[in-house]
Amino acid sequence: MNKIPPKLNIANLPTRIEKLERLSKELQGPNIFIKRDDETGTEISGNKVRKLEFSVQEALNLGCDVLITCGGIQSNHCRATAAVATKLGLKSLLVLRGSDEGSYDGNLFLNKLLGADIKFITSEEYKNNRLSIMEDLKLSYENKGYKPYIIPEGASNGIGTFGYFNAMKEIISQEKELGLHFDKIIVAVGSGGTHAGLLLSQKILNHNCEIIGFNVCDDEEYFKNRIYNILEESKSIFKTETNISKKEIHIIDGYVGQGYGLCSPENLAFIMDLAKLEGLILDPVYTGKAMFGLAQEIRKGTFNKKENILFIHTGGVFGLYPQKDLFLF
Numbered sequence: 148m149n150k151i152p153p154k155l156n157i158a159n160l161p162t163r164i165e166k167l168e169r170l171s172k173e174l175q176g177p178n179i180f181i182k183r184d185d186e187t188g189t190e191i192s193g194n195k196v197r198k199l200e201f202s203v204q205e206a207l208n209l210g211c212d213v214l215i216t217c218g219g220i221q222s223n224h225c226r227a228t229a230a231v232a233t234k235l236g237l238k239s240l241l242v243l244r245g246s247d248e249g250s251y252d253g254n255l256f257l258n259k260l261l262g263a264d265i266k267f268i269t270s271e272e273y274k275n276n277r278l279s280i281m282e283d284l285k286l287s288y289e290n291k292g293y294k295p296y297i298i299p300e301g302a303s304n305g306i307g308t309f310g311y312f313n314a315m316k317e318i319i320s321q322e323k324e325l326g327l328h329f330d331k332i333i334v335a336v337g338s339g340g341t342h343a344g345l346l347l348s349q350k351i352l353n354h355n356c357e358i359i360g361f362n363v364c365d366d367e368e369y370f371k372n373r374i375y376n377i378l379e380e381s382k383s384i385f386k387t388e389t390n391i392s393k394k395e396i397h398i399i400d401g402y403v404g405q406g407y408g409l410c411s412p413e414n415l416a417f418i419m420d421l422a423k424l425e426g427l428i429l430d431p432v433y434t435g436k437a438m439f440g441l442a443q444e445i446r447k448g449t450f451n452k453k454e455n456i457l458f459i460h461t462g463g464v465f466g467l468y469p470q471k472d473l474f475l476f
């Protein structure tokens with residue numbers, strides 16, 4: 148009862164918490180801290196490895212030898228999965244939304260270096276059929292004698308959620324060490340698992356803070372439903388009766404820009420300014436949008452000036468390189 152499933156130990160944990168002194172001062176608002184989950188590793192860096200520690204352990208327990216997953220062409224999750232697979236002597240098969248352009252950059256380049264098998268599919272196929280495509284590929288690998296394990300997009304399912312369930316526990320013990328209390332925890336939302344894990348843990352541990360997500364694609368309604376469904380799955384694994392209603396899932400919408408992976412010029416300028424101000428590199432797909440959203444909301448007065456805010460740097464640096472030409476110096 149109420150047991151966290153077993154996991155691998157491959158991420159560099161705990162990750163540091165630092166204060167963004169100059170940004171806090173510039174915004175004349177709350178104290179902004181950042182948790183460096185971009186430093187969970189190098190090849191495996193970012194938030195996905197916390198979830199993969201659980202998913203891949205389950206795959207190993209089932210005797211699987213191929214990890215199949217999916218994502219955008221520059222998916223950090225796919226790169227982390229390829230890295231974990233290779234590190235453990237498993238094979239990986241990535242189903243990527245987009246086409247093989249023959250030139251490889253960022254995460255796609257790393258996937259190639261790490262020896263992942265890659266299957267490109269169209270946006271349409273990705274949206275409507277990614278699960279059945281992965282199931283078909285699983286069958287064809289089984290026919291070749293392999294035992295594949297499917298990890299859904301972003302490892303955002305019941306089992307993966309425990310990665311951020313544990314991260315919340317880590318934050319609570321760091322609060323004690325630092326003598327601080329975080330009133331708000333901010334995270335970018337792409338497939339919902341990070342937010343779901345933090346929220347479930349916050350509720351179960353009865354921690355007095357608010358988890359707020361900035362969605363980087365789709366909209367608030369979409370993610371409330373998606374996070375709700377992930378929570379239902381992880382609650383049944385954890386065997387808890389804790390109820391979390393859709394109303395308790397807090398998402399701030401309005402900072403998606405032109406769509407997934409597409410950042411507005413003002414947002415790109417913000418990423419450049421912040422790099423110069425704090426020596427902090429954010430990515431244009433996730434963390435750069437969420438931090439831009441946070442700064443805008445602070446300027447609008449959404450947050451109390453006395454609060455402590457913890458922003459989770461979920462990684463993504465490799466996704467910066469394919470977009471370098473969009474930055475105007």
Ligand SMILES: *Cc1c(COP(=O)(O)O)cnc(C)c1O
Nearest residue numbers: 223337338339341433461462463
């Ligand atoms: C995947 C990802 C996120 C979003 O996390 P989800 O659990 O998918 O919502 C945020 N930041 C980075 C860098 C990511 O790769």
